[in-house]
Amino acid sequence: MSKRIETDRTMHSTSPASTRRAGRRHPLAAASLLVVGLLATGGAYALATTSATAETTTASAQLVEEGGKLFAANCATCHGLQAAGTAAGPSLIGVGALAVDFQVGTGRMPAAASGPQAEVKPVQFTQEQIDAMGAWVAELAPGPAVPPERYVSGDGDAALGAQLFRINCAMCHNVAGAGGALTQGKYAPSLAGVDPVHVYGAMATGPQNMPVFNDLNLTPEEKNDIITYLKYLEQNPSVGGFDLGALGPVSEGLFIWIFGLGGLVAVTIWLTAKSN
Amino acid sequence: MADGHDGTTSGETAGTVVESHASTAPSSGVAVERADRIANPGFRPERLRVTDLDPAKERQAERTVSGLFLLSVAGSVLAVVAYVAFPIVEGEPNSIRLNNLFLGLGITLGLLGIGIGAVHWSKALMHGHELVEERHGTRGSDDTRAKAIEVFQAGNAESGFTRRRLVRNTLIGALVATPIPAIAIFRDLAPAEDPVALLKQTMWKEGVRLARDPSGTPIKASEVTIGSAFHVIPEGLSELESHKLEEKAKAAVLLMRLPLDRLNERDDRKGWSYDGIVAYSKICTHVGCPVALYEQQTHHLLCPCHQSEFDVANHAEVIFGPAARPLPQLPITVDEEGYLVAQSDFAEPVGPSFWERAL
Numbered sequence: 001m002s003k004r005i006e007t008d009r010t011m012h013s014t015s016p017a018s019t020r021r022a023g024r025r026h027p028l029a030a031a032s033l034l035v036v037g038l039l040a041t042g043g044a045y046a047l048a049t050t051s052a053t054a055e056t057t058t059a060s061a062q063l064v065e066e067g068g069k070l071f072a073a074n075c076a077t078c079h080g081l082q083a084a085g086t087a088a089g090p091s092l093i094g095v096g097a098l099a100v101d102f103q104v105g106t107g108r109m110p111a112a113a114s115g116p117q118a119e120v121k122p123v124q125f126t127q128e129q130i131d132a133m134g135a136w137v138a139e140l141a142p143g144p145a146v147p148p149e150r151y152v153s154g155d156g157d158a159a160l161g162a163q164l165f166r167i168n169c170a171m172c173h174n175v176a177g178a179g180g181a182l183t184q185g186k187y188a189p190s191l192a193g194v195d196p197v198h199v200y201g202a203m204a205t206g207p208q209n210m211p212v213f214n215d216l217n218l219t220p221e222e223k224n225d226i227i228t229y230l231k232y233l234e235q236n237p238s239v240g241g242f243d244l245g246a247l248g249p250v251s252e253g254l255f256i257w258i259f260g261l262g263g264l265v266a267v268t269i270w271l272t273a274k275s276n
Numbered sequence: 277m278a279d280g281h282d283g284t285t286s287g288e289t290a291g292t293v294v295e296s297h298a299s300t301a302p303s304s305g306v307a308v309e310r311a312d313r314i315a316n317p318g319f320r321p322e323r324l325r326v327t328d329l330d331p332a333k334e335r336q337a338e339r340t341v342s343g344l345f346l347l348s349v350a351g352s353v354l355a356v357v358a359y360v361a362f363p364i365v366e367g368e369p370n371s372i373r374l375n376n377l378f379l380g381l382g383i384t385l386g387l388l389g390i391g392i393g394a395v396h397w398s399k400a401l402m403h404g405h406e407l408v409e410e411r412h413g414t415r416g417s418d419d420t421r422a423k424a425i426e427v428f429q430a431g432n433a434e435s436g437f438t439r440r441r442l443v444r445n446t447l448i449g450a451l452v453a454t455p456i457p458a459i460a461i462f463r464d465l466a467p468a469e470d471p472v473a474l475l476k477q478t479m480w481k482e483g484v485r486l487a488r489d490p491s492g493t494p495i496k497a498s499e500v501t502i503g504s505a506f507h508v509i510p511e512g513l514s515e516l517e518s519h520k521l522e523e524k525a526k527a528a529v530l531l532m533r534l535p536l537d538r539l540n541e542r543d544d545r546k547g548w549s550y551d552g553i554v555a556y557s558k559i560c561t562h563v564g565c566p567v568a569l570y571e572q573q574t575h576h577l578l579c580p581c582h583q584s585e586f587d588v589a590n591h592a593e594v595i596f597g598p599a600a601r602p603l604p605q606l607p608i609t610v611d612e613e614g615y616l617v618a619q620s621d622f623a624e625p626v627g628p629s630f631w632e633r634a635l
Binding site: 163164167168171172180182183186188206208209210211212213214216217236237238239240241270271274275276 | 323325326327369370372373376377395396399400404488489490496499500501502503504505506507532566568569570571572573574576578580585596
């Protein structure tokens with residue numbers, strides 16, 4: 001940027017110099033000015049960036065160190081001191097900061113007990129601590145990082161998101177995101193009220209038994225479209241009235257068998273009974 | 277039963293108290309009237325309703341009934357008010373919900389008020405004395421029967437139905453012929469081609485690229501990371517002119533990548549996967565629901581309809597539920613550009629069993 005401005009100036013100053021050969025300026029003045037200008041801007045820029053990088057390096061080094069301590073204290077029992085995994089927990093090498101953000105940020109980790117599936121429970125750490133552990137895990141090997149705000153803003157295309165959701169997610173999470181049962185005690189949780197970053201994190205990292213939907217399968221924009229659809233569902237209640245948990249034929253069938261048929265039986269008894 | 281009663285065959289064994297009758301085994305066709313039958317208790321004495329006994333209660337019931345009718349009027353008015361007060365605004369789905377809810381409540385009140393009021397009126401206020409009405413025979417009187425026959429005969433004489441045979445027979449012919457167009461039309465609902473071939477073949481053939489559903493963009497093997505699940509359609513499905521849904525329903529595939537040490541393949545199908553990437557038909561072999569509930573740690577695929585479970589790590593064999601066969605595997609490989617392609621069509625028909633299926 002600054003270089004181009006300098007060049008512009010040079011052009012302006014050279015053309016009058018060339019027309020008035022006997023000017024007060026030396027013919028090399030323009031060229032030397034250009035060199036000085038370039039050196040000044042370049043040097044200043046270099047200085048600024050070096051100091052900035054140095055600052056972030058120290059900051060992230062501190063974060064990683066902090067994260068390492070937290071990991072050793074809270075996670076290493078199952079995942080191993082170097083996160084290489086033990087019989088009780090999988091290796092975390094290459095899972096990325098996003099996996100940590102999802103698992104710890106939703107309270108699933110540290111797990112309360114071993115079972116078919118780690119349950120959601122109150123979050124045990126502050127976001128800073130989670131970020132620190134994430135930074136430490138991301139330092140082990142590259143993996144998915146926490147997405148920038150624009151991919152979790154929920155202002156994408158809700159219609160495309162709904163189509164992608166029906167194809168990729170609805171078979172487990174239910175078309176309205178109400179969740180559903182899997183095999184042997186496992187289940188796909190309800191997606192109502194889940195933080196968009198965690199929805200994104202689940203798709204990108206494939207926690208527990210959920211398959212991975214990497215950025216080459218569902219692009220970050222498409223993930224944002226899915227988040228948009230989920231937000232739309234939350235903000236727009238069912239047009240058809242009571243959705244009975246949006247569980248489909250199970251809850252609807254139960255309702256009509258108990259209340260629909262029960263009502264018919266009650267009316268029939270009332271019609272035929274003698275008034276007192 | 278009979279033995280216990282007549283006492284002759286069961287014998288008078290010591291200690292048993294058996295009332296002895298003479299041998300009374302009745303001959304068939306004889307009505308038996310038992311001496312100890314329970315007497316017909318007749319009708320219970322009629323219970324009078326409170327509205328019959330107490331004029332105050334009667335007036336109260338009257339007020340209740342007219343109150344219900346007034347409630348019905350209010351409901352009908354409310355329905356009109358709700359229709360105006362909660363209009364359906366385009367682009368606001370919630371407005372439809374409010375409109376339907378209050379319109380429905382108003383109309384429900386309008387109808388239920390009349391119905392419940394009328395029933396309560398008849399039950400509490402109308403003549404309530406019980407009476408006996410004897411059942412009468414279903415056979416008509418001789419006069420009626422003779423009259424009916426007369427009418428039929430007169431009709432026959434006037435129309436000449438039995439006399440004008442040509443007319444009668446052509447009418448019968450015409451009636452027989454009327455369903456023929458229906459047969460021709462409804463026959464066309466079935467596939468014109470051989471349905472067995474249609475059930476056995478899908479869009480997959482050698483070199484067809486695996487593409488993402490719904491965008492139709494082809495998938496590179498390098499994009500399928502471990503633990504991934506891709507929902508796949510054959511490339512070119514979106515460009516089909518007709519039968520797009522039928523083709524998709526047969527060709528839908530789930531693509532998964534397993535760690536190589538977890539994948540157990542049949543010897544004759546070793547070449548059907550690529551670097552741990554396997555492709556299986558998404559159509560359940562039980563009744564054809566889409567099987568896509570994939571658990572990436574257990575490698576189990578669950579069918580949501582009837583809970584059939586397939587083990588992807590073990591050539592999709594059935595480990596639970598009513599499905600009879602493993603899911604058909606699509607043999608895949610990569611082309612020179614790195615895209616995943618099919619080696620051929622499925623080796624067996626996809627989906628549920630059908631009559632002519634050989635396996």
